Amino acid sequence: MPGGQYLIQLDLLFDIWLILIIRAKDRDGTTSSQAAGASQTMNQAVKAAASMDRGEMERKTNDLVQYLLIMDQKKIPIKKQDINKHVLKDVSKAFPIIFEKATERLSKIFGVEVVELQDKLKGSYILVNKLDVGEHNPAEIWPDEENAKTGLLMVLLSLIFMNGNVMEDTQMWHTLKKFGIEQDHHHEVFGDVKKLITQEFVRQGYIEIVRQTNTDPPVNEFKWGQRAKHETTKRKVLTFVCQIYNNDMEPRQWTLQWQDVLRSEGRQDDVEQVI
Amino acid sequence: MSQMTDSHRLFLQAFMSRGILDAKEVKSLFRTSCEKFKTFIADNEEERRHQLTEFVITINNNIKPFHMEIKKGVSEEDGSNYYGLVNISESSITLLASDFTTNELDLFKKLVESIVDSDTGSVGSTDAINLVETLDKKMTRNDAQELLKKLESNKWIKVMNGQVSLATRAILELEQYIFDMFPAIATRCNMCKKLCLKGQSCDSCPVRLHFHCASKFFSRQEVPKCPASDCKSPWPRALPRKDTDQPISSQTDASSGGTSTQTRKRKAKS
Numbered sequence: 008m009p010g011g012q013y014l015i016q017l018d019l020l021f022d023i024w025l026i027l028i029i030r031a032k033d034r035d036g037t038t039s040s041q042a043a044g045a046s047q048t049m050n051q052a053v054k055a056a057a058s059m060d061r062g063e064m065e066r067k068t069n070d071l072v073q074y075l076l077i078m079d080q081k082k083i084p085i086k087k088q089d090i091n092k093h094v095l096k097d098v099s100k101a102f103p104i105i106f107e108k109a110t111e112r113l114s115k116i117f118g119v120e121v122v123e124l125q126d127k128l129k130g131s132y133i134l135v136n137k138l139d140v141g142e143h144n145p146a147e148i149w150p151d152e153e154n155a156k157t158g159l160l161m162v163l164l165s166l167i168f169m170n171g172n173v174m175e176d177t178q179m180w181h182t183l184k185k186f187g188i189e190q191d192h193h194h195e196v197f198g199d200v201k202k203l204i205t206q207e208f209v210r211q212g213y214i215e216i217v218r219q220t221n222t223d224p225p226v227n228e229f230k231w232g233q234r235a236k237h238e239t240t241k242r243k244v245l246t247f248v249c250q251i252y253n254n255d256m257e258p259r260q261w262t263l264q265w266q267d268v269l270r271s272e273g274r275q276d277d278v279e280q281v282i
Numbered sequence: 283m284s285q286m287t288d289s290h291r292l293f294l295q296a297f298m299s300r301g302i303l304d305a306k307e308v309k310s311l312f313r314t315s316c317e318k319f320k321t322f323i324a325d326n327e328e329e330r331r332h333q334l335t336e337f338v339i340t341i342n343n344n345i346k347p348f349h350m351e352i353k354k355g356v357s358e359e360d361g362s363n364y365y366g367l368v369n370i371s372e373s374s375i376t377l378l379a380s381d382f383t384t385n386e387l388d389l390f391k392k393l394v395e396s397i398v399d400s401d402t403g404s405v406g407s408t409d410a411i412n413l414v415e416t417l418d419k420k421m422t423r424n425d426a427q428e429l430l431k432k433l434e435s436n437k438w439i440k441v442m443n444g445q446v447s448l449a450t451r452a453i454l455e456l457e458q459y460i461f462d463m464f465p466a467i468a469t470r471c472n473m474c475k476k477l478c479l480k481g482q483s484c485d486s487c488p489v490r491l492h493f494h495c496a497s498k499f500f501s502r503q504e505v506p507k508c509p510a511s512d513c514k515s516p517w518p519r520a521l522p523r524k525d526t527d528q529p530i531s532s533q534t535d536a537s538s539g540g541t542s543t544q545t546r547k548r549k550a551k552s
C-alpha cells in the first residue's frame with residue numbers, strides 16, 4: 008500500500024460509527040487448558056474435586072459462571088488468581104475441574120467461549136462470542152451502547168492491518184488527526200482519547216503497543232492485541248474497509264492484504280496462486 | 283428442561299448487552315433471533331406470543347442457577363411494559379458492581395435511599411450530587427456529576443427537569459434489595475403490589491398507587507375513592523389519562539407531590 012495514503016476518509020467516519028463489534032468466528036487453535044506440565048496439577052485437582060460434595064461443586068461452578076460473565080462486562084482479561092481469590096477460595100486446588108465445567112456451561116447456555124490469552128498474558132481469560140451471526144448488519148442484532156468506541160476501535164484495527172499489521176505511533180496519531188482525534192486534546196465523545204487508546208484498549212487486549220528500542224529515538228508500534236485476534240478476523244476487517252469504500256473495491260483487489268488474509272486462514276496454496 | 287438453541291443464545295446475549303428492552307424491541311429481537319438460525323416462527327400473532335413466552339421460560343430455566351432472570355417490568359412513568367435481565371441473588375447490587383467502583387456504588391446506594399425516602403420518587407440533581415458529603419471516602423462533585431451521567435446512559439436512572447429518579451431497569455433489578463434494605467420506607471402499590479416510588483398517595487391512610495394503576499382502577503369509578511376497604515376516603519387527585527404513551531405531565535407529578543408532609547418518612551434500616 009502506497010505510503011501515507013490511508014483508506015478511511017473523513018466523510019466516511021460516520022459510516023464507521025455505525026459498524027459494530029464483529030464478533031469472533033475466529034476459533035482456531037487456542038484452548039483453555041494447557042497440556043504441558045499439567046498432570047501434577049491435574050492429579051491434585053481431581054483429588055480436591057473428589058473431596059467436594061456435589062452441592063458444593065454445583066455452587067462453585069455456577070458462581071464461577073456468574074463471576075466470569077460479570078467481570079467480562081468490563082472487557083478486562085480475567086486473571087486466574089482473581090478467580091481463586093474471589094470465587095473458588097478454599098477449593099482453588101480444584102480449579103482445572105471447576106473451570107472446565109464452568110466453560111462448558113458458558114458455551115451451552117450463553118454461547119460464549121472462554122479463551123486463555125498467551126505469552127505474558129498467560130493465566131488471563133476473555134470471553135468470546137461463538138455464535139455465527141453472519142457477515143452483515145451486526146447492528147441490528149447486536150446493539151451496543153459503546154457504539155462510538157467500537158467504531159474507533161475498528162478504525163484503529165483497520166489502519167494497523169492495512170499498514171502491514173504494525174503502525175508507528177507518530178504515523179497513527181498523524182492519521183487520527185484527520186478524524187479530529189488528537190492525543191492532547193479533549194474529544195467531545197471520547198474525552199481523554201489518548202488514555203482510551205493507549206490504556207483502556209490496551210488493558211482490554213484489543214491493542215498492543217510495542218516499544219522498539221533498536222531505533223533512535225525509540226518508537227512505539229501499534230499492533231492488534233490478543234482479544235482483537237479472537238473477536239475478529241483479518242478477512243472481516245478487510246471486508247469492513249471495502250464497505251467503507253461503498254463496496255467499490257473487492258477484498259482481493261488489495262493484493263497484499265488479501266494474501267495476508269489467506270495466510271491467516273492457513274491457505275498457503277492460494278497465496279502462491281495470487282502471487 | 284428444554285435445551286438452549288442458538289436462537290435462545292442470541293436472544294440472551296442481546297439482553298446481556300442491553301440490560302433492558304421495551305416490548306416492541308423484544309418482539310423484533312425474538313423474530314431476528316429465530317430467523318438468524320432458521321427456527322420456526324408462527325405467522326399467527328397469538329401463537330407467536332405463546333411461542334415467545336415459552337422461549338423466555340426456557341431461557342429462564344437455564345439461567346436460574348446463575349441467579350439471573352428475564353423479568354417483566356412496568357414503567358412507573360407511563361405503565362408501558364419492559365423486559366430486563368436481572369440478577370436475583372440476595373446481593374442484587376453486585377451486578378451493578380462490575381461497572382462501578384465501591385465508592386461510586388456507595389453513592390448510588392445513598393441515592394437509591396434518598397429516592398425511596400422521597401414522596402415523589404425523585405430527588406433534585408443538586409441534592410443528588412451533594413450526597414458526596416455523606417460518603418466515607420472522598421468524591422468530588424465533578425466525579426459525582428460524571429457518575430450520574432454514566433448511570434443515566436446505562437439506564438439505571440432517569441434525569442428529567444433537574445429531578446433524578448430510578449429508571450425501570452433499576453427498579454426491576456433492585457426491587458428486592460430496596461424492600462430488604464429499607465423495609466420501613468419502601469411502599470408497595472395497592473393495586474399491582476409492586477414497589478411504588480412514583481405515584482399518588484391517599485390523604486388518610488398509607489395507600490399508594492402507581493399513576494397507571496390509579497388510572498386503570500379509577501376508570502371504573504365515578505367518584506374516585508381510596509381502594510383500601512377500611513378507608514374509602516375520597517381521592518381528589520388529578521388522574522392521568524388512561525393508556526397514554528406520554529409520560530405523566532409534571533403538573534400531575536406536582537399535585538401528588540403536594541401531599542408531601544405525611545408520616546411516610548421514617549428511618550431506613552441501617
Ligand SMILES: [Zn+2]
Binds near residue numbers: 491
Ligand atoms: Zn401499581
Ligand SMILES: [Zn+2]
Binds near residue numbers: 487488489508510514
Ligand atoms: Zn386511604
